[in-house]
Amino acid sequence: MSNTMHVKLNVNGEDHEFLAEPRELLIYALREKLNLTGSHVGCETSHCGACTVTMNGKSVKSCTVFVAQANGAEVTTVEGLGNPDALHVLQESFKEHHGLQCGYCTPGMITRAAKLLEENPNPTEEDIRFGIAGNICRCTGYQNIVKSILSAASDMNAAKEAAQ
Amino acid sequence: MKDEITREERVAGLKGMGCSRKRVEDARFTQGKGNYVDDIKLPGMLHGDFVRSPYAHARIKSINIDAAMALPGVTAVLTAKDLEPLGLHWMPTLAGDKQMVLADGKVLFQGQEVAFVVASDRYVAADAVELIEVDYEELDVLVDPFKSLQSDVVLREDLVAEDGSIPNGAHGPRKHHNHIFTWEAGEEEATNQVIDNAEVVATEEMYYHRTHPCPLETCGSVASMDKVNGKLTLWGTFQAPHVVRTVASLLSGIEEHNIRVVSPDIGGGFGNKVGVYPGYVCSIVASIVTGVPVKWVEDRMENLMSTAFARDYWMKGKISATKDGKITGLHCHVTADHGAFDACADPTKFPAGFMNICTGSYDIPVAYLGVDGVYTNKAPGGVSYRCSFRVTEAVYFIERMIEVLAIELNMDPAELRSINFIKKEQFPYTAALGWEYDSGDYQTAWDKALLAVDYKGLRAEQVERVEAFKRGETRKVMGIGLSFFTEIVGAGPVKNCDILGMGMFDSCEIRIHPTGSAVARLGTISQGQGHATTFAQILATEIGLSAESITIEEGDTDTAPYGLGTYGSRSTPVAGAAAAMAGRKIRAKAQMIAAYLLEVHDNDVEFDVDRFVVKGSPEQFKTMKEIAYAAYNQAIPGLEPGLEAVSYYDPPNMTYPFGAYVCVMDIDVDTGVPEIRRFYALDDCGTRINPMVIEGQIHGGLTEALAVALGQEIAYDDMGNCKTGTLMDFFLPTAWEVPNYETDFTVTPSPHHPIGAKGVGESPHVGGVPCFSNAVQDAFRPFGNRHTNMPHDHWRIWQTANNLGMHD
Numbered sequence: 001m002s003n004t005m006h007v008k009l010n011v012n013g014e015d016h017e018f019l020a021e022p023r024e025l026l027i028y029a030l031r032e033k034l035n036l037t038g039s040h041v042g043c044e045t046s047h048c049g050a051c052t053v054t055m056n057g058k059s060v061k062s063c064t065v066f067v068a069q070a071n072g073a074e075v076t077t078v079e080g081l082g083n084p085d086a087l088h089v090l091q092e093s094f095k096e097h098h099g100l101q102c103g104y105c106t107p108g109m110i111t112r113a114a115k116l117l118e119e120n121p122n123p124t125e126e127d128i129r130f131g132i133a134g135n136i137c138r139c140t141g142y143q144n145i146v147k148s149i150l151s152a153a154s155d156m157n158a159a160k161e162a163a164q
Numbered sequence: 165m166k167d168e169i170t171r172e173e174r175v176a177g178l179k180g181m182g183c184s185r186k187r188v189e190d191a192r193f194t195q196g197k198g199n200y201v202d203d204i205k206l207p208g209m210l211h212g213d214f215v216r217s218p219y220a221h222a223r224i225k226s227i228n229i230d231a232a233m234a235l236p237g238v239t240a241v242l243t244a245k246d247l248e249p250l251g252l253h254w255m256p257t258l259a260g261d262k263q264m265v266l267a268d269g270k271v272l273f274q275g276q277e278v279a280f281v282v283a284s285d286r287y288v289a290a291d292a293v294e295l296i297e298v299d300y301e302e303l304d305v306l307v308d309p310f311k312s313l314q315s316d317v318v319l320r321e322d323l324v325a326e327d328g329s330i331p332n333g334a335h336g337p338r339k340h341h342n343h344i345f346t347w348e349a350g351e352e353e354a355t356n357q358v359i360d361n362a363e364v365v366a367t368e369e370m371y372y373h374r375t376h377p378c379p380l381e382t383c384g385s386v387a388s389m390d391k392v393n394g395k396l397t398l399w400g401t402f403q404a405p406h407v408v409r410t411v412a413s414l415l416s417g418i419e420e421h422n423i424r425v426v427s428p429d430i431g432g433g434f435g436n437k438v439g440v441y442p443g444y445v446c447s448i449v450a451s452i453v454t455g456v457p458v459k460w461v462e463d464r465m466e467n468l469m470s471t472a473f474a475r476d477y478w479m480k481g482k483i484s485a486t487k488d489g490k491i492t493g494l495h496c497h498v499t500a501d502h503g504a505f506d507a508c509a510d511p512t513k514f515p516a517g518f519m520n521i522c523t524g525s526y527d528i529p530v531a532y533l534g535v536d537g538v539y540t541n542k543a544p545g546g547v548s549y550r551c552s553f554r555v556t557e558a559v560y561f562i563e564r565m566i567e568v569l570a571i572e573l574n575m576d577p578a579e580l581r582s583i584n585f586i587k588k589e590q591f592p593y594t595a596a597l598g599w600e601y602d603s604g605d606y607q608t609a610w611d612k613a614l615l616a617v618d619y620k621g622l623r624a625e626q627v628e629r630v631e632a633f634k635r636g637e638t639r640k641v642m643g644i645g646l647s648f649f650t651e652i653v654g655a656g657p658v659k660n661c662d663i664l665g666m667g668m669f670d671s672c673e674i675r676i677h678p679t680g681s682a683v684a685r686l687g688t689i690s691q692g693q694g695h696a697t698t699f700a701q702i703l704a705t706e707i708g709l710s711a712e713s714i715t716i717e718e719g720d721t722d723t724a725p726y727g728l729g730t731y732g733s734r735s736t737p738v739a740g741a742a743a744a745m746a747g748r749k750i751r752a753k754a755q756m757i758a759a760y761l762l763e764v765h766d767n768d769v770e771f772d773v774d775r776f777v778v779k780g781s782p783e784q785f786k787t788m789k790e791i792a793y794a795a796y797n798q799a800i801p802g803l804e805p806g807l808e809a810v811s812y813y814d815p816p817n818m819t820y821p822f823g824a825y826v827c828v829m830d831i832d833v834d835t836g837v838p839e840i841r842r843f844y845a846l847d848d849c850g851t852r853i854n855p856m857v858i859e860g861q862i863h864g865g866l867t868e869a870l871a872v873a874l875g876q877e878i879a880y881d882d883m884g885n886c887k888t889g890t891l892m893d894f895f896l897p898t899a900w901e902v903p904n905y906e907t908d909f910t911v912t913p914s915p916h917h918p919i920g921a922k923g924v925g926e927s928p929h930v931g932g933v934p935c936f937s938n939a940v941q942d943a944f945r946p947f948g949n950r951h952t953n954m955p956h957d958h959w960r961i962w963q964t965a966n967n968l969g970m971h972d
Contacts, residue, residue, distance in 0.1 A: 021287065028286070037203040038196015040431070042380045043464040047891035050380055078196035091194040095186055098860045102692025103193030104380045104431030110194060129899040136891075138380045138432045139692045141863030142899040 007071050011036065012080025022068035026060075027051045029067040030077060038078040038107040042136070049135030052108035053077045059115045061134070078107035081114055089159075090114055090152045099148030101139030109135045113149045121160075123153060174773045179712060180705030181919065184856035187697040189690075198429040201384045202461045204399050209386070210239055212450055212460040213289035214443070215279040215296045216470070217271035220307070220541040220884020221319070222300040224267055227279060231295040237288035239454055241296065242280040242446060244268040255415060255445055258438070258663055259515060260334025261344070261506035262322075263544060265442040270303070272319060272504035273543045274886050275469030280446040282458055305884040309478065309501040309538035312342040319504065319539045334506075335515040335537075344506050344537030349520040349597045355532040358493035362484030366572040370564055371953045372557050374476035374501070374542070374878040376468055377549040378896065379691070381431025383471050384461030385444045387451040395422050396451075400444055402427045402719075403437040404729025405689060407666060409721045411440060416448065427719035433691035434868065435547035438509040438731050439472045465889045472509070472545030473878050476501040477519075477557045483565045489575050489583045494531040494596075496522050496561060500546070502537050508546030509731070510553045511661040511668065517553025518652050520597035524562035525606050525650045525822060526584040531596035541884040550868050550929040552653040552732040559649045563934035564951060567646075567941065571950055576623070577938075578614055581648050582607065592915075599652060601820045602914050605848070609910045610648060613824035613846045616908060619644075622828060630946045639834050641947070645827035645939025649931035653923040654737025654819040663728065669814040670738035671725035672746040674703065676807040678796040680789030681713035684746070687727010688739040689719040693861070693925055695735060698854045699743050702919060706747025707754070708774035708788040725810060733821075733923035736853065737914075742813035744918040749809035753795070757807075758786045760800050819914045819922035823847040825935040831943045833970045836962030838874065838940060840903040845931070848910045850922035859907050862928040866905050869932025871897050873940075875957040895957070944968060 004019040011034060018033050025044075030036045030053070042048035044063045051063040054076040062075075082088035090110045093099065100106040109132065116123065116131040123131065128149050129142070137145060169177075179185045192198055229241040244266040247253035254262045267278045279296055283289035306312040306319065318324055318341045325331050330338045335345035359365055385400035396418055402408045405427045413420040430437060443460040450458040462471065482495040500516060502508060510517040516535035523531050548554065566584075570577035585606040586593045593601040622644050629642045658667030671687040684703055688695060696716040704711035718724055727739060751771060758776035759766040762784055769776040776791070778784040786794075794800070795807035828842040845862055852858055875895035879887045888894045913920025933954075940956040941949055947968045952960070965971060 024287065031203075032205070032285075035205070036196070037200075038198075040200070040381070041202065042382075043891045045464065045890055045892065048380060048464075048896070078194075082195065084191075084195065087194070094194050095190040098187065098856050100190060100193055101694065101860060101864060102380070102432040103189065103198045103429065104200065104692075106193050107196040133898040133900040136380065136896050136898060138378065138434070138868070138896065139864045140860060141865075141867035141905065142902050143863045143904050144860060146899065 005068060007067055009070060010074045012076055020067045022066060024067045026062040026065040026067050026070045030062060036077050036079050040104055040107065042104070047136065049112060050105050050108045052112045052135060054111060054115050059112050076111070078111050081110065088114065089155050090149070093148045093152035093155065097144050097148040097151055099140065099145045105135060105137045109137060109145060117153055117156060121153060121157060125150065171773060178704040178708065178710050178774060179701060181701050181851070181853050183854065185697055185701055185711060185854055187694050189694060189696050200381055200429050200431050201386060201399055201401055204386045204428065206386065206388060206457040209457040209459055210282050210284060210454060211286045211289045212447055212458050213281050213286065213293050214277045214466070215281065215293050215298065216466070217267065217274060217276040217278055219271060219300055219302055220274045220305045221272060221303040223270045223303060225299040225301055228297040229279065232281060232292040235288065235292050235295060237284035238281065238292045240282040240450060242266065242449060247449060250449065252415060252445060252449060255440065256664065257505055257507040259506040259508040259510060260512065263505035263507055265445045273541050274884050275466065275543060277442040280450065282450045282454060305541045306342065307540055307542060307880045307882060307884050309499050309540055312538050312540050313340050315342065319541065342539045344502055344539060345515050347515045347535045348533065350532040351530055352532040355493050355495050355530050358530050359482050359484040359495055362492055363487045364572055365482060365484045366565065366569040367482045368565060368568045368951050369480045370561070370951060372475045372477045372479060372560055373954055374473050375549065375872050375876050376473050376878050376894065377434035377436035377547065378468065378894065379432030379434055379436050382462045382464060382467040383437060383441055383443065384459070385447045386457055386459045387447040388457035389451040389455065391455055395424065396448065397424045397426065398448060399426045399428055401430055401437045403433045403689060403691065403731050405719055405721050406687060406726045407663060407729060408440065410666060411664065412448065425721045427689045430689065430691040433731070434550045435474060435509065435731055436472055437691065438547055439507055439545065441471055464891060468878065468894055469886045469889045470543050472507065472547040473503065473543055474545065474547050474549030475557060479557070479561050481561060481565045483569050485569060485573065489573055489580050491526055491528050491584045494523055494528050496533045498535040500535055500537045501540050501542065502546050503540055503542040503544040505544035506537060507544035509548060511655055511663060513660055514553060517548065519554040519558050521555055521599055521650065521652045522558035522561050523595050523597055524559060525586060525648050527586045527590065528596055533597055542880060548732055550865055551926045552651055552655065555651055556930050556933055559930050560934045563647045563649065563938065567938055568951060571945065577646055578619060582610060585610070600817060601650065602817050602916055603912050604650065604820060604822055605910065605912045606648065606822060609822065609824045609846050609848055612908065612910065613826055613844060617826045617842065617844050640830045640832050641943040643829045643831060643939040643943025645829065645935045645942055647825045647931050647935035647938060650820055650822045651733070651927050651930050652818045652820055653733035653926065654815055655732050655734055656818055657816060658814045666728065667814070668728045669812050670727040670734065670742050671810065671812045672739060672742040673725045673810040674746045674750060674808060676750060676792045676795070678793050680709055680792040682709060683715045683717060684743065685717045685724040686739045686743065687725055688730040688735045691730065693735065694857050698857055699740065701853055702740055702743045703747050706744050707750045708771065733926045736921045737819045737917060737923045738813055738815055740921055741815060741918050742811045745811035745813055746809045749811065750807060753807060754788060754791045756803060757791045757794055757800060761786050761794055816916050819850065819917060821847065821849045821922040821924060821927050823927055823931045825931045827935045827939040829939040829943060831940065831961060833965040836958035836965065838956070838961065843903055844906045844908065845928060846908040846910065847924060847927055848912050849924035849927065850911065850913045850917065851920035852909065852911065853921060858924050861925045862907050863905055865926060865928025866932045867897055867902050869929045870902065870936055871895055873933050873936035873954050873956060875955045877955050
């Protein structure tokens with residue numbers, strides 16, 4: 001293993017250290033080194049968004065980030081959003097409103113939507129359509145994805161109000 | 165046991181047919197716990213990658229693999245020479261042709277597989293690909309099918325006899341060395357006679373451009389040859405896993421029971437994953453050679469450049485009518501560009517698929533269709549991209565011909581359709597090109613659609629808009645796109661539909677457990693359609709157990725019954741029918757058990773939602789749960805223990821879903837940007853199993869239709885370079901470009917399907933493409949437009965406006 005570097009990542013709240021070639025893409029480090037296969041590869045050119053994760057507070061396409069660039073970063077993938085006993089509101093909402101079909105874009109879409117709702121907790125339909133335009137879905141035509149995100153926003157806001 | 169809940173509550177508790185049951189697949193998909201082929205990781209697994217041809221047509225003089233083999237981590241490099249002793253350097257296609265697995269002396273399209281590298285990981289494999297030196301000698305390239313039919317350049321030397329003669333192909337005589345087949349339906353002479361003597365004739369030439377299904381997950385496979393027990397396991401992106409097993413057995417000589425094919429979760433198919441690709445074969449051979457599992461997963465560029473394309477039909481039409489608009493005849497000729505190998509995925513007897521449904525929804529007394537297939541230096545394929553075999557082409561053709569005829573007649577295109585619909589009382593209706601349409605009520609659907617959108621009001625608005633444009637008050641024109649389509653899905657009766665000789669039935673096997681839950685396995689495979697949800701609903705209604713208690717499994721050939729897979733909207737029409745029939749067998753045995761338990765004659769009990777009741781005495785009953793328990797645990801004279809059933813269903817006919825779509829579009833003539841103001845889609849798919857899933861299918865199919873009509877294409881330059889190999893160039897609509905759709909329905913059950921269902925997944929694509937295209941063309945019709953070819957991207961729309969003098 002010549003030409004490898006020592007990489008530190010905090011993924012979904014857990015610290016990881018491993019050796020990797022600097023040219024290795026973050027998506028492959030996540031999928032193949034850390035076995036987090038929720039994020040998918042759809043194009044390797046940043047167009048489709050199936051690989052979307054949150055890195056240091058921003059949505060990124062992990063298929064065009066070298067693991068070397070990610071060294072020291074905090075990363076959240078779909079696996080870090082919820083768990084089987086406590087799904088994320090968006091995970092519930094996508095199921096409720098039929099916001100997915102084949103499921104391949106779904107982890108990236110939900111991860112992006114979660115970030116979008118952090119950035120803008122009261123999005124309009126137009127805000128959502130613009131905000132997820134970096135994530136392609138081939139199955140749903142987006143109508144139910146938009147519905148799912150709008151509904152999740154409203155549920156999250158209601159929960160916040162109830163907590164206050 | 166007596167319960168207090170009402171009959172309605174019992175029905176609701178089943179979550180059976182007709183309810184919008186939430187999908188059982190979604191828990192794992194939303195949590196990133198799907199299991200797609202690239203998620204499979206086996207101990208010692210190696211990775212395969214292809215050296216691909218940069219040229220569209222070239223002879224291979226030499227391949228030097230030395231530098232690649234010297235790279236640490238490289239285990240093997242396969243070329244055609246390595247595959248030849250195994251007889252695997254070529255493979256049969258689904259269309260009766262053969263295709264090179266690895267380039268055998270020459271390459272015939274850009275991106276063709278030349279050598280297969282096997283290495284420790286995907287990075288090493290990619291490095292090794294770069295180190296392989298291939299010496300090519302460029303040959304003349306043919307990308308135009310019309311020129312190809314005139315050219316002296318021989319593309320397929322393997323299909324020319326030594327004396328230079330042209331032997332017959334899989335579909336009969338060939339006219340030229342680059343010609344594949346001629347396929348005809350209907351009566352040409354009679355059609356020509358009618359058209360020659362008609363009061364009104366409209367002719368048009370149209371090109372339905374080449375495109376690609378482009379599911380978000382690309383194609384791939386993992387092969388694992390266990391040399392100890394002689395068993396090959398193959399995971400892959402297969403829409404038809406059982407067919408893959410049979411083909412793999414026939415090709416490799418490994419007995420079929422020693423091959424297990426598994427389609428895991430599939431990230432969308434849309435026809436792309438019907439075919440058999442060289443990568444699958446190479447991963448198998450590599451695993452046999454190396455003795456360890458080998459994974460091959462293509463990247464997006466490889467997907468768009470080398471796996472199955474769709475469409476690429478040059479269509480020439482003539483349609484005749486009386487002066488008052490009654491259609492009298494239709495003539496269609498297609499020049500079909502099949503690329504370098506004929507790898508179309510059609511039933512054997514239909515080399516142009518069901519293109520002979522091109523008389524559409526109209527009562528046309530006489531018609532003719534001729535199709536000529538042609539080889540060119542383009543990628544092979546010709547799959548049904550979200551449609552039943554070539555139905556998109558057929559429906560686009562007729563729905564454009566209707567519009568052109570309306571212009572010729574100076575008649576409203578909605579009215580022209582009404583005048584010519586096959587009438588409700590004419591069903592079952594035998595069309596001029598041979599199909600027997602099972603059922604339909606077109607006028608009702610059409611009237612409902614036109615009323616819903618206020619069609620007359622829209623036309624009046626359009627007239628005003630044209631005047632305003634001419635007065636210089638607006639730069640936006642308005643188009644009203646109409647389409648009325650009839651699909652033909654659910655292939656098919658085994659008597660006329662097979663693939664490589666395998667009859668296109670499908671199957672369901674159901675096993676009821678003692679506590680009244682069940683597992684059912686089918687010969688199909690979901691790629692996002694939600695089979696695990698909807699097949700359970702069919703069974704719930706049929707056998708009276710809650711859908712929540714029924715597990716659906718598909719895709720593992722070791723456990724699932726043999727079936728022909730999922731494409732051509734065949735899952736519900738064929739496997740759905742098998743599910744209903746298997747459920748009815750369960751019910752028949754349950755009836756005998758119930759009668760025994762209730763101490764009455766078999767005929768004295770009847771099925772009621774979730775139980776058998778004594779006729780006329782509903783307080784005496786046995787629930788299906790009680791019956792299931794008794795089936796296993798009580799000795800019943802004359803009956804074997806257990807409660808399971810299997811059905812292999814060979815449909816008596818296809819099903820014929822239909823629909824009425826209207827699109828309202830505003831187009832800025834200076835930018836060429838179309839804005840979809842409204843899209844109304846009425847679908848009639850017969851009995852509706854899950855309205856939520858149906859609507860989801862319609863949204864998705866319409867969006868893929870929008871893509872194809874408004875920008876998506878696979879284009880080549882004159883050198884045969886694929887110009888659209890990445891998502892930068894290949895249009896996939898985002899949420900920003902896609903409108904909200906209004907969905908509506910009528911219900912005309914299929915008379916021959918056990919539950920009356922017809923299939924719906926592809927209808928919106930089939931009907932949507934002409935609807936979007938007609939909207940664009942209709943916007944320019946008042947300014948003299950008659951027909952322009954798709955895709956109507958911004959540049960082409962701008963050109964249309966420019967050609968019509970609208971920028972002057």
